[in-house]
Structures are given as structure tokens and as C-alpha cells.
Amino acid sequence: MRPPSIKSIGLAPCFIILFMLSPAPVSGQPSIVVLPLESEAALDSKSELNERLRDAIGRQMRQPVRDNIEFSLDEARVTFDCDDENARCMAETGRMFRAPFLFWGSIRGYGPFVLSLSGLDVNRESISYSITVQFETTRAMATAMNDVVKSLIDGNEYRPPHRLTAITSQPADANVFLDGELIGQTPLSYSLVNREGGQLVIKKGRYATASQFIENTRGDAPIHFVLERLPIFQPEATDDGVEYQVGGTHSWPLILAITGSVVGAVGLGAGSYYGLENQRLEGEMQANIASQAPTIEKRSIDGVLRQDFEHSQLMANLSFGLGAVALIAGAYGFYKYLKNPDTTVLVDGDRLIYEVRF
Incomplete structure (x- = not known):
């Protein structure tokens, strides 16, 4: 009889320890084993995610799931010298726990997060379940875990809730x-x-x-x-020729014309008023100079009249200037309005058939 190899002797204590540490399966139906999720980042919600994953798999598979599994995916790789894509090696992990199905998964990234889940039938040594879904946050992942597992078991593409x-x-x-x-x-x-x-x-x-x-x-x-x-006019072909329909508005020239006219009229009126006021103040200053009042009193009155005269002259210049600018703007508005009126025109070749102004 050939003596056992050193490798088999070294692995034997490991199997004994693992079987002693792993909880005994519940009586009756064998329990599914779900390995803890592997993650790149230290996630505070990892325990919650693992719990939700176990609950969802048990609910969808309608079989009991063993709790308190501390055997990690890394330990499975080292123990059986395989990776999580090797169905035979992962099946060995399932047999170690005497489980009919084994599930495992990983979380990659630091936000967004990529959740990858896989599962296999231990007896058939075939990976029957696999899904990869991206989430913006771990909270969204935890909330959608049941739907993700349902898609995993059913073999359907996961569709997030409608946004x-x-x-x-x-x-x-x-x-x-x-x-x-x-x-x-x-x-x-x-x-x-x-x-x-x-x-x-x-x-x-x-x-x-x-x-x-x-x-x-x-x-x-x-x-x-x-x-x-x-553009303002859009040509459309008709049986009678070409019809140009109004596609815009020409209200701004008319508004400019009316506003300019009103402001210009007010400005010219104000300028005329202050011009007459200047003439009155100038007459009073002349009368004050010719009066027989004491010199001190004449100087006081002359100072007040001259101040009012300068103010009135300034207002007259401003009013006339503003009125002139407004009238020019109003004239430009009338010019633009008369040049491009809002019309619908039907033409036959170069001959104008009718024109409607509105």
C-alpha cells in the first residue's frame, strides 16, 4: 500500500478544522451556503448586504440558508487552489459544507459599485447562476438586493425601477x-x-x-x-404657386415706433417748458439788476435766480436731447415696420395675385 503524500497529509487537518468550525446543517432539507461578499473597499454596510443577500437567496430558492458562514472567497481559493470561475473547485467548497447550492459574490469599485453574484449546483459542478449589476451607492444596492437575486435565479436581465x-x-x-x-x-x-x-x-x-x-x-x-x-416667411408649394406663411412676428418695430414717438413727444414738450422757464428767469434777473433795491438784497435775489436758471437750462438740454434720440428711434421703427409688414402673399411666378395685411 502506497503511503499518503505530504500534500494530502497537510490538507487533512485543514478539512478537519473546517468541518469542526462550520455549523451543522439543519435537520431535514440541506442548507444553501452563501459565502460573504468580497469587496475592494471597507464598506460599513457589508454585514447588512450579506444578510440581505442570504435572505433574498433563501426566499427565491425556497430553501434554508445556513447562517454564520465565515469562510471567505479568498479562503476557498487558497484551500482548493482555484478561482471563483472554476466550477469544480467551487463545488469542492460546497461539498465541504454539504450544501446542494453554493453562492458567492464580490463588490468592485468605490462608487459606483459593481455587484457580481454567482451560484452553482454542487452535484452538477456547473455555474448555473451569474449576474453583474452596477449601483451608484451601497444603499441602492441593499434596497434592490431582492430584485437582483430574483433576476439571478430566474436568469433574467436586472432592470432597475423606473426613473x-x-x-x-x-x-x-x-x-x-x-x-x-x-x-x-x-x-x-x-x-x-x-x-x-x-x-x-x-x-x-x-x-x-x-x-x-x-x-x-x-x-x-x-x-x-x-x-x-x-425665419419670418416660410414658403410652401401649392397648386396655385408658392404661398408664404408668416412664421414669426414683426411686433418689435411697431413697439419701437410707438414708444419712440411718445418718449420723443414728451421730451420735446419738457424741453419747451424748460425753455420758456429760462426766458422767464432771464427776464427776472434783468429786472432785478435794474431795480432800486439795496445791493445786498439784489445780490441775494440774483444768486437764487441764477441757480434756478442753470438748473432749468440743464433740464431743457436733457429733454431736447432725449426727445431727439427717441424720435430717431421711433422713425427707425416705422421704417422697419413699413418695409417688412406681416403679410401672407400668394404668387404665381413673378405675378402677385393677392396680398393680405394683418
Whole structure:
């Protein structure tokens, strides 16, 4: 009989110790074993994540899960000289615990976090379950653990809960179409999570149509459109010729013309008033000089009149200047308005058929 090898002699005490430390399986149905999650960062919520993972696997598999497993994934690699992608070696870990199924996982990154879970049928030595999901926070991971495990067991892709995408436009109140269907007006919140594809179209009168192709969005990034104003006249072909429809507004020249005229008239009126006031004050100063009043009194009156005269002269100059500028602006507004009126024109070749002013 060949004596046992040194390697087998060295591993025997390890197996004995591991079996002594591992809790005995519950009576009846064998217990599933879930190894503690391996993580790069020191996570305060790691114990909570492990507990939620065990509870979720037991609930989805409808089998008891053994508690208080301290045997780590690193220890499994060292003990059986394998990695977590080697089904045979991981099955050895499951047999060590006399478990029908073994699950393990890891958390990579420091935010966002990538959760990877795997599981195998110990008897078949085949990795039957595998899933990888990314989370922004460990809190989100803990909250979604049951849904992730359900996707793991069912073999489906994990789809996060629907989040609403903010869709806005400048200007607002634009119609929003998704694949040709009207879904609302901006600003709008709508779920676009995990769409395989779709055309988002924004339409608003007198503005150019904007669009964006939606593909595999996570639903957390807002979408904003800046709509381009269309030119004033938009030609459209008709049976009778070319019809030019108004696509904008020409209100600003008319507003400028009216405002300039009013401000100009007020300015000229104020300038005229202060001009007459200057003449009156100048006459009073002449009369004061010719009066027979004492010199001291004449100087006092002359100082007051001269101060009022300078103030009135300044106001007259400012009023006339402001009035002149306003009248020039008003004249420019009238010129622009008369040059480009709001019209709808139907032409046939070079011949004008009719014109409607409104």
C-alpha cells in the first residue's frame, strides 16, 4: 500500500478544522451556503448586504440558508487552489459544507459599485447562476438586493425601477413625441429607462423641429432642447404657386415706433417748458439788476435766480436731447415696420395675385 503524500497529509487537518468550525446543517432539507461578499473597499454596510443577500437567496430558492458562514472567497481559493470561475473547485467548497447550492459574490469599485453574484449546483459542478449589476451607492444596492437575486435565479436581465427623465426645452410648452406618439409638453417628466431605441421629437409653432435618438438610457440624465426660431416667411408649394406663411412676428418695430414717438413727444414738450422757464428767469434777473433795491438784497435775489436758471437750462438740454434720440428711434421703427409688414402673399411666378395685411 502506497503511503499518503505530504500534500494530502497537510490538507487533512485543514478539512478537519473546517468541518469542526462550520455549523451543522439543519435537520431535514440541506442548507444553501452563501459565502460573504468580497469587496475592494471597507464598506460599513457589508454585514447588512450579506444578510440581505442570504435572505433574498433563501426566499427565491425556497430553501434554508445556513447562517454564520465565515469562510471567505479568498479562503476557498487558497484551500482548493482555484478561482471563483472554476466550477469544480467551487463545488469542492460546497461539498465541504454539504450544501446542494453554493453562492458567492464580490463588490468592485468605490462608487459606483459593481455587484457580481454567482451560484452553482454542487452535484452538477456547473455555474448555473451569474449576474453583474452596477449601483451608484451601497444603499441602492441593499434596497434592490431582492430584485437582483430574483433576476439571478430566474436568469433574467436586472432592470432597475423606473426613473423619470426630465425633458425640457427653450422656449417651453413644446409638444413632445416619442416614436410618433404625443406624450406631453415641456417641461415633462417621463420614464425612458432601458429603452432599446426610440425617436424623441420636439415641436413648437414658429420654431424648427428638434429630435434626439434615445438608446439604452438609464433614465437619470435630463434632456434639454434649444429650439431655433424660424425665419419670418416660410414658403410652401401649392397648386396655385408658392404661398408664404408668416412664421414669426414683426411686433418689435411697431413697439419701437410707438414708444419712440411718445418718449420723443414728451421730451420735446419738457424741453419747451424748460425753455420758456429760462426766458422767464432771464427776464427776472434783468429786472432785478435794474431795480432800486439795496445791493445786498439784489445780490441775494440774483444768486437764487441764477441757480434756478442753470438748473432749468440743464433740464431743457436733457429733454431736447432725449426727445431727439427717441424720435430717431421711433422713425427707425416705422421704417422697419413699413418695409417688412406681416403679410401672407400668394404668387404665381413673378405675378402677385393677392396680398393680405394683418
